[in-house]
Amino acid sequence: MRSYDEILAIAADRKGGVAAVLEGMPQPLSADALAAIPDDRWLAQFARGILQAGISWSVVDKKWPGIEAAFLGFDITAITFQPPDWAHELIGDTRIIRSPPKVQAILHNAAFIRRVRDEAGSFGRRIGDWPSSDFAGLVQWLQAEGARLGGNTGAYALRQMGKDSYLMSQDVVARLVAEGVVDKAPSSKKAWAAVQEAFNIWQAQSGASLTKISRVLAQSL
Incomplete structure (x- = not known):
C-alpha cells in the first residue's frame, strides 16, 4: 500500500500541484x-x-x-x-x-x-x-x-x-482497490475493517483528517 505522501504526490501531479488538490478542502467540526x-x-x-x-x-x-x-x-x-x-x-x-x-x-x-x-x-x-x-x-x-x-x-x-469522514465514492474505491485494500466497494464487516485500517495508517502517517485523506484519494485517480 502506498503511503499518504505518495498518493498525495499522484493527486498533485494530476491536478497541477498540492495547492490545487487541497483547495476548498472542508474542515470537520469538533x-x-x-x-x-x-x-x-x-x-x-x-x-x-x-x-x-x-x-x-x-x-x-x-x-x-x-x-x-x-x-x-x-x-x-x-x-x-x-x-x-x-x-x-x-x-x-x-x-x-x-x-x-x-x-x-x-x-x-x-x-x-x-x-x-x-x-x-x-x-x-x-x-x-x-x-x-x-x-x-x-x-x-x-x-x-x-x-x-x-x-x-x-x-x-x-x-x-461536518463529521470527519470518508466517502466510498467511485474514485475512492478505485484507489483502495489499486492499493490492494479491497477488491470492490466494502459491504462486509471484514472489508469495512480493511478500509478503516488503511485510513488509520494514512492518518497516522500524515496527521490529516479522514475528510482530507478521502479527498486526496479521490483526486489521485
Whole structure:
C-alpha cells in the first residue's frame, strides 16, 4: 500500500500541484460543535439524502420548503407523537416526494434519533463522540439502526453535517482497490475493517483528517 505522501504526490501531479488538490478542502467540526447541532437538523439531512436517491436533486431542492413544513420542521418530538394514520396523510401530501417507503424511512429515523437523544443527550453528541478511528463502525451503525442510510447516504449526510469522514465514492474505491485494500466497494464487516485500517495508517502517517485523506484519494485517480 502506498503511503499518504505518495498518493498525495499522484493527486498533485494530476491536478497541477498540492495547492490545487487541497483547495476548498472542508474542515470537520469538533465533537462539541457536532453535539450542538439540533436533532431536527440531523433528521432533515437524513431525509434530504433519502428523498434525493434515484431522482433529480433539483426536484427535492425546489420542494424543500414544503417538505420541511409537511414534516413539522423535522421536530423529533412532534413527529414521534403523531397518530399512526399521520403517515398515510403524509404520503398523500403534494408538498413532498410521495414515496411510501421513503416517508416510512424518515419516520423510522425520527424514532431512531429520539432513542439516541434519550440515551446520549442529543444525537449530535453520539455522532461527535464516535471516534474517527472507527468511522466504519459509525457507517455500519447508521445502516443497521436507521432506515435507508446504507450505501453512501448515511456517510454523505455525516460529511454534510461536518463529521470527519470518508466517502466510498467511485474514485475512492478505485484507489483502495489499486492499493490492494479491497477488491470492490466494502459491504462486509471484514472489508469495512480493511478500509478503516488503511485510513488509520494514512492518518497516522500524515496527521490529516479522514475528510482530507478521502479527498486526496479521490483526486489521485
